[in-house]
Amino acid sequence: MTCAMDISCALQDKALTWHPSSDVAQLCHICGQKNCSPEQCPSRPKHAGSKQDQPLTQLYCRFKPAQH
Numbered sequence: 001m002t003c004a005m006d007i008s009c010a011l012q013d014k015a016l017t018w019h020p021s022s023d024v025a026q027l028c029h030i031c032g033q034k035n036c037s038p039e040q041c042p043s044r045p046k047h048a049g050s051k052q053d054q055p056l057t058q059l060y061c062r063f064k065p066a067q068h
């Protein structure tokens, strides 16, 4: 019983949001924001080789999709 109460409290602490399936495809799967993409996500974890991603990010910013 105590465990179940702990789980419900933990879930309430999380700011859960629900989106229509049509919106989910546009959400960044890293930070969950809508006007973001995994390629240029500021929340993207740094990893080895991130320097190689920098030119790609600049290119992506220059040629943004129309919906951005």
Ligand SMILES: [Zn+2]
Residues within 6 Å of the ligand: 028, 029, 030, 031, 032, 033, 036, 037, 038, 040, 041, 042, 043
């Ligand atoms: Zn993002």
